Amino acid sequence: MTRRDDTRTAVPPGPADPRRPRADRARQVADVLRRQVLHGDLRSGALPAEAELVREFGASRNTVREALALLRAEGLIERCPGVGTHAVAEKYPHGLERLLGLAETLREHGEVANEVRMTGLLTPSREVASRLRLRAGEQVVYIERIRRLNGLPLSLDLTYIPRDLGEPLLAEDLVRNDIFVLLERIAGRPLGRAEVTLEAVNADPHSAATLDAPRGAALLMLERLTHLSDGRPVDLEFIRFRGDRITMSGSMNRA
Amino acid sequence: MTRRDDTRTAVPPGPADPRRPRADRARQVADVLRRQVLHGDLRSGALPAEAELVREFGASRNTVREALALLRAEGLIERCPGVGTHAVAEKYPHGLERLLGLAETLREHGEVANEVRMTGLLTPSREVASRLRLRAGEQVVYIERIRRLNGLPLSLDLTYIPRDLGEPLLAEDLVRNDIFVLLERIAGRPLGRAEVTLEAVNADPHSAATLDAPRGAALLMLERLTHLSDGRPVDLEFIRFRGDRITMSGSMNRA
Numbered sequence: 107m108t109r110r111d112d113t114r115t116a117v118p119p120g121p122a123d124p125r126r127p128r129a130d131r132a133r134q135v136a137d138v139l140r141r142q143v144l145h146g147d148l149r150s151g152a153l154p155a156e157a158e159l160v161r162e163f164g165a166s167r168n169t170v171r172e173a174l175a176l177l178r179a180e181g182l183i184e185r186c187p188g189v190g191t192h193a194v195a196e197k198y199p200h201g202l203e204r205l206l207g208l209a210e211t212l213r214e215h216g217e218v219a220n221e222v223r224m225t226g227l228l229t230p231s232r233e234v235a236s237r238l239r240l241r242a243g244e245q246v247v248y249i250e251r252i253r254r255l256n257g258l259p260l261s262l263d264l265t266y267i268p269r270d271l272g273e274p275l276l277a278e279d280l281v282r283n284d285i286f287v288l289l290e291r292i293a294g295r296p297l298g299r300a301e302v303t304l305e306a307v308n309a310d311p312h313s314a315a316t317l318d319a320p321r322g323a324a325l326l327m328l329e330r331l332t333h334l335s336d337g338r339p340v341d342l343e344f345i346r347f348r349g350d351r352i353t354m355s356g357s358m359n360r361a
Numbered sequence: 362m363t364r365r366d367d368t369r370t371a372v373p374p375g376p377a378d379p380r381r382p383r384a385d386r387a388r389q390v391a392d393v394l395r396r397q398v399l400h401g402d403l404r405s406g407a408l409p410a411e412a413e414l415v416r417e418f419g420a421s422r423n424t425v426r427e428a429l430a431l432l433r434a435e436g437l438i439e440r441c442p443g444v445g446t447h448a449v450a451e452k453y454p455h456g457l458e459r460l461l462g463l464a465e466t467l468r469e470h471g472e473v474a475n476e477v478r479m480t481g482l483l484t485p486s487r488e489v490a491s492r493l494r495l496r497a498g499e500q501v502v503y504i505e506r507i508r509r510l511n512g513l514p515l516s517l518d519l520t521y522i523p524r525d526l527g528e529p530l531l532a533e534d535l536v537r538n539d540i541f542v543l544l545e546r547i548a549g550r551p552l553g554r555a556e557v558t559l560e561a562v563n564a565d566p567h568s569a570a571t572l573d574a575p576r577g578a579a580l581l582m583l584e585r586l587t588h589l590s591d592g593r594p595v596d597l598e599f600i601r602f603r604g605d606r607i608t609m610s611g612s613m614n615r616a
Contacts, residue, residue, distance in 0.1 A: 126479060127567075129567035130478070130479075130505070130567075133519070133565075133567065133568060134503075134505075134519055137519060137584075137599040138486055138488050138489055138599075141488065141558075141584060142488055144558075145558075162486050162487065163486050164483070164484060176565050179565060180562060180563070197560075202457065202557070202559070202611075202613070203613070204613065204614065204615070205613040205614055205615040223385070224381060224385070228419070229419060231393055231417050231418050232417065233393050233396065233397055234393055248389075250385070250389075264388070264389055264392060286615075296615055296616065297615040298614065298615055298616070299612050299613070299614050299615070300612060300613050300614075300615075301610070301611075301612050302457070302610065302611055302612065302613060303396075303399075303400075303608050303609070303610045304457070304559065304581070304608065304609040304610075305452075305581070305604060305607075305608050305609075306561035306562075306579040306580055306581040306582075306602070306604030307435060307561075307579050307604055308435070308563075308577070308578065308579045308604070310388075310431050310434060312382075312384035312385075312388065313388060322563070322577055323563065324561040324562050324563045324579040324580065324604070325561055325579065326559070326560070326561040326581075327561075329392075329396060335615070335616075344392040344393075347561070349560060349561030349562055349563075349579070352560075353558050353559065353560050354558070354559040354560075355556070355557065355558045355559070356457075356556075356557055357554050357555060357556050357557065358457070358458070358459065358460040358554070358555045358557060359459065359460055359553065359554050359555075360459070360460040360541075360551055360552040360553055360554070360555075360590070361459075361551065361553070361590075
């Protein structure tokens with residue numbers, strides 16, 4: 107008897123198996139709902155009633171409640187007593203396919219305005235100099251900005267630009283314009299390729315405070331080296347996006 | 362006098378301005394060092410001594426110490442008394458350019474093994490059915506896996522596959538193989554395009570425990586719908602990567 111139970115335990119349980127923890131079933135429901143909240147017809151609309159979700163997912167009422175609690179904890183939905191549950195996500199799509207500045211990519215979602223926290227010349231470390239292909243001792247323009255969409259902080263951007271392009275940049279309106287657009291105008295040629303690295307990191311206390319986010323909030327961290335169309339590297343950026351405000355979407359090919 | 366000060370305050374401070382908070386200067390140093398820890402010649406090696414970093418970054422000793430503290434808090438470096446500071450990151454690169462399974466993409470870094478937490482048939486919700494282009498009531502195979510590299514948990518994957526491909530898949534070795542590779546063999550044709558959405562989220566307590574990560578740890582969340590080369594959608598996945606174990610890299614073009 108005990109033997110048979112042992113053997114059974116080695117077989118992974120099926121979706122409806124009562125041995126399966128409710129938290130696993132709740133995650134499964136939450137992931138599908140999350141997609142609908144972010145992309146689907148639920149966006150800024152009402153979620154179906156609990157009873158309907160129970161039917162839709164073939165899940166217990168407690169599982170559905172736990173799934174909704176997960177999405178509430180992320181700030182994606184809200185429950186109003188007597189009214190029901192609705193999506194509240196202020197989460198905006200940033201394309202992964204084409205290299206676009208934030209104002210360009212979010213044009214249809216509202217107005218991007220940048221708070222320029224500091225600008226200035228500095229002698230970069232060897233690592234930064236080598237990525238921008240500068241000679242030792244050559245200075246760069248450094249720019250630090252908080253970027254807001256409709257007044258909400260989206261990201262904190264640290265930017266290094268070679269001096270010949272960076273100094274004319276500082277004379278431009280950095281509050282209303284993407285650096286990408288200004289760089290192309292100043293360089294007189296389009297940007298080409300960028301190498302990007304994405305990570306998820308917990309915000310340190312100071313970065314969290316700067317972005318009006320809770321301490322430890324998940325950030326999407328983007329490091330990006332952008333080249334002009336002639337291959338010259340001209341823009342090295344370290345960008346912390348608030349994880350609760352940005353999604354990145356694109357497509358990938360197998361071949 | 363007061364007027365002049367007010368006017369001055371409106372000008373962003375330069376990099377060496379003493380009014381600039383040390384936390385801002387520390388972040389600036391940490392971001393460049395972080396890149397070197399992850400990609401550069403420091404990987405699994407020693408960091409330069411504090412005095413050398415002070416020279417290299419033109420920063421104060423306190424700023425350099427605060428920068429190192431930020432990287433330590435993320436688990437990227439460690440200080441050993443009497444020995445110095447060295448990189449300890451177990452952070453692996455996942456390509457953003459070509460669609461690859463985890464074992465394929467991390468081949469040079471070690472062995473990927475999957476713990477199959479559950480498998481089974483289920484009737485999907487309308488959202489899942491519609492994305493996989495299934496008729497109402499058609500069942501799918503559901504697979505839940507923890508994926509480990511050299512024994513370390515990297516991700517928790519929730520996968521939905523149409524029944525005609527999913528059932529033969531369950532007869533295969535899911536512990537040692539990527540689903541991508543198995544699907545191509547079963548379908549008799551290569552995979553084609555995938556639509557992906559990336560987010561940074563804080564781990565809920567149960568997902569954190571499942572991935573051996575601290576509660577609230579930053580996760581890179583990937584939702585991916587993969588098609589066969591003939592355009593048929595065959596694999597819908599919801600993947601939680603540990604933020605401290607994975608980076609995603611690729612390139613983007615402006616044109």
